[in-house]
Amino acid sequence: MAPKDLQRSDEHFLAGFFEPESVAIVGASNNPMRATYHLVGNLIKLGFRGRIYPVHLSEKEILGIKTFRTVKDIPETVDLAVIGVSYTATPGVLKECAEKGIKRVTLIAGGFSEAGEKGKRVQAEMARMVRENSIRAIGPNALSPINVKTGFCISFHAIDSIKPGNLSLIFQSGLYEPRSGWLLNDFNYHLNKLIDLGNKMDVNEVDALGYLVEDPETRVIGIHLESIGGDGREFLRLIRKGAAQGKRVVVLKSGKSEAGAKAALSHTGALVQGNDRVFEDAMKQCGALRARSLEDFFDLTRALERFGPLSLKGNRVFIATFPGGEGVIVTDLLEQEGLSLAETGSATLDKLRPVFPSWDIPGNPWDLGLTMQFHDPRKIYQTVIDAMIAEPNVDGLAIQMHPQSLLFPKEFMGIFTRAAQEGKPIALWLAGMESGRHENLMWLEERAVPVFPSPEKALRALAALHRFSRS
Template identity: 35%
Template structure:
């Protein structure tokens, strides 16, 4: 890893796992930044010392509020500044005087706002460098780390689904929206950093930091512009060898680039340049925010796809055709199965109209025992002809209930369906191959889906999502192969 990051890592450690924190600019005004961040810092279960600062308030959420930064007992690991931009440089100077070594500047009104704001941001940087203080932001949504009980962001713990994923983002509100959406799917991220204008701490060193964090299994990036492109590329290559990095690059089109400049002051590059750079570095590129989270969830928890051949199992021929079209249109394959495997599938599925060519349509054999579905998928995933499996519409107990079949019927009990599908998904661990499990039903519609998502399984809700995951897995496998070959050719550095 980059040796010159040693000192910066100490600052990032204080940022993500401080022993004490101070929020300057807390507020009693409902839904203001000073109110929400203070509230979240208390509700997150932080075990260290917490200090609030505002000259006009005596206490907030049961915490004493100090009138001035210099009144706070020192030292303090992490300071969070929620102040007008013109008051921020002097407040940062005060923070340094009590031993603060890292500060999060949530306030806006800096380089993203024009020339005067750029001068204020430059002043913040001067104060920070003069006092050896690391700065995150300005113009950001703070940070959270569920493992440390730390939350100094706008995102409430009520919508956080902690998973072993870190999210580094140039947008604060995107993380808020993804948290809300992920909560409805059992998806989320346990560590989050909003970098804002990146006046000091930037995407690249955070990528390096989380690359060395054993609790993080995948890293998500939302970037509008990358500073120090060569350093980013070298870092991304190293980190991709250890864990998947999934990026959503915005501002690729002209109108988006203009919006990015106004949002964070970031200058963006051409679409082709970024796509080529990400591919060379082994970074998987997401096409939209939801795919960013779905890809990270799958790549952090499922076995990798190591070849293009996909076995498809559906309840109904239509979904088999649709799945096949989508898979093949994106570079994957749906090969006809070996004759011996087809004969074995016919034996367990029994009905003459069952198609076992691939896709395997088990619809004509319905109603099936749950164990028979598991056995069919087991035969498929165990075959050397198949590198991964896509299943569609295997959650059927709720359909039985919708047509008036009693939940107590032994063939249609949701608990038995959940047990069977859990056994099916566990086949991934047996054979080291992924199963893209697709159902059109949400957790609100189907108790089985809710249980599976709560257990941490990745449940996909469209063929497009499933193929996106499988294609992303295969791209990552090929990227790892290329990176390792280059490493072998170049030899130890």
Template identity: 35%
Template sequence: MSLRSFFDPKSVAIIGASGTPGKGGYALIENMTKTDFKRKVYPINPKRREILGLKTYPKINKLPEVVDLAIIVINNEAVPQMIDECGSFGIKNVIIESGGFAEASERGKELEKDVLRKARKFDMRVMGPNSIGMIDTSSGFSTPYVPIEAVKKGRVAFVGQTGLLESVFIPLIQNIGVSKVVCMGNKCDVDECDVLEYIIDDSSTDIIAMYIEGIRDGRRFIKIIERSEKVLIVLKGGRTTYGARAVSSHTGTICGENRVYDALFEQYNIIPVKSFEELFDLVKVFISQPFPNGNCVGIITVTGAGGVTASDCCEDNGLEIASVSSRTLEKIREVYPTWAPVKNPLDVWSAIEKTGSEEVYRRATEEFLADGGVDAVIPVIGAVSWMELDIRLFLHLKKKYPQKPIILVGLLGEPDILLRWKKILEPEIPVFPTAERAIKALALLEKFGRKSILKKNKMLRNPH
């Protein structure tokens, strides 16, 4: 059964709708009014006549039609009975946003089993429980029970067993742009395979970023990703003993062995990360930059020490410091004092004193981009007022050299400057506060691109 009604329902019932600001059932309705979602919304509340201008209904069976989707946000003890009522009325798709199920207690586990038994009796699909639902920027559908602003459209789908993606992390993903955000909760029915199967066929999505605590059906998961050409980045929770214990109280999931997941990710070119910070770093780079033709990097830095540490980080992550041509060095030397050494990594401090920040960074970046031996460029600039330059110069260079990655580092001196640079450059050029984070992201971009080419060549040689 397709999950279309979870992402783009023609009609929705909100069971537990509230007229009290601050309540989850109020935020649900309020969020839908802020988006482009123009379908029918039916609040269920026996004590009110209307909420935010929408007529309310006392019970699910009093609705004028059988809705595509019901969202339940009521006390956990009442949920199994509500599944019965929804099923008897003919509703086939339900999101349970209530908590207090398998993630909470033995009683919660029994309630969750009861929910699943009743849902199966009606051939009903259930997302959750303990789910915050989803956001679909194509349809304008938004179900979080916390207040959020409209989310910017983009090409990245975020899927996970966490509501953080649709609440706390919304400001982080706004610059990136989103196609879909899905919180599966406890996965009593709809799981990562169901969601992946739907999203890999979604034309509005190029990258899938996931937070998972376990995979229920490994064989099905493999079959799905084998036919997908989308980038898949995965943060696997519960890698340690303590983490696995925390998972059991978060979603009630059994984590599985790390070595099995590591082998799966390596074989099928899935990109593993170890933190949400790294997840967002990679998404920023993958959504905006082309795959480099090789692993040779040009680094432009404002300090000698920065060049040394960046070189170490490149080698640690499988990248090489590019050997640039003598012609390139001669062109760059024109903005340097005669006594200063010119080599990669490029320390531009003395050149800035002679020529000025903007011209030095423009010249060095463009010459590195034009050099056939350089596959990607990382300019490192101090995010401080006395080094200010027109940061838009990098956007002009990206347009001129679209085939090579440019990743900017603004060494965090003044936070306001770094934030301003991000607003100007992202998502076209990702901006990081450290060279180490930029280099790690670039290294994974290069590795994924290289393995993808090998995979395509193998498929061409063995089409069947």
């Protein structure tokens, strides 16, 4: 059987990595204690419909699938070979792939350009082999790729399910891998595609970005970089192109300190070059948002994906908190994030008056703790949100949830979705609670209402949405 065409004239070459019809898993294992056990196990659990060929020197079957001693013994030329053997065995398997006519490989093992002069020489030899045989290679030192739609997932961790979404990620290292259980469950990440580039011997961030910018199922792109291995001008051009198409790009660049740059060199062999301030300015000019930290990167990419097509054109925000003191703190946070406290008009105050205490109070920030001493919380939330939807001076809402609200039926949660339905972004926070830990919160996030464990994260998300809405 012939392999899928390496690259049709109308298709990016990475399509064959994300949508293989056949895959060889070299180094697959029957031992659940081995990391490579899940390379085949995840494909089965996630419902990958392509043909799977485990390759192992001694096993007859792996997880019920017939095993082959080498890639040369497989009865077809597979679309993709995932090479999960040791770094010493990797060059030999790559040579066998070349002799078999396989044109796409993922090289998992580390120990090459990041491991000193000997490793650099071996990687250079593999790069030569790849070029001479017209092979495209991800890695080495990479776990890739993931395509949620097709159930294709290369990971060392057991993954039972992935929620489909419109977020695609480009990583230069597997820093997401040990967090995968948390990201896909408690954190409530919704993914489309993921590619880990590793040492970028062949495929680099420019290739990956070029593919995702044209991917109709990708609306948000998250990029982790230790260095730019491809054409820097083309990288910036692609970000601008994505921004022009309405795609939101978040970039986390590590190695900005001298110590961090040295760590990147020893980790993936990446030589971090250039002034960090110049990089920061370039990201702003081309329409990308730079994440402040790894935590910020995950928070922003999740929030922007869950907001969906909503935009925040203005920076005027209504806030509602339980403690009055938290309202003051959140007001300060608004200013720090470049947002402002919305002014509510007299007509809006009249709408709020039925849930006032026996005296007049400000309309913004709203004191939930005070007003709930006098009125039913459901009536308060409904009155406040309806009033802010109609208030022309309010662009977005940031509202604190009470833990007891988790006891309310989903019908009550529908109150929070009204703002998003009317085109006004709303961010909620429930102290210390990740959204994936309760069905009501996940229900909200399916309806473009992201939920955060703190007001800082909620306001940072609104600020990011505002930034992209202005560009």
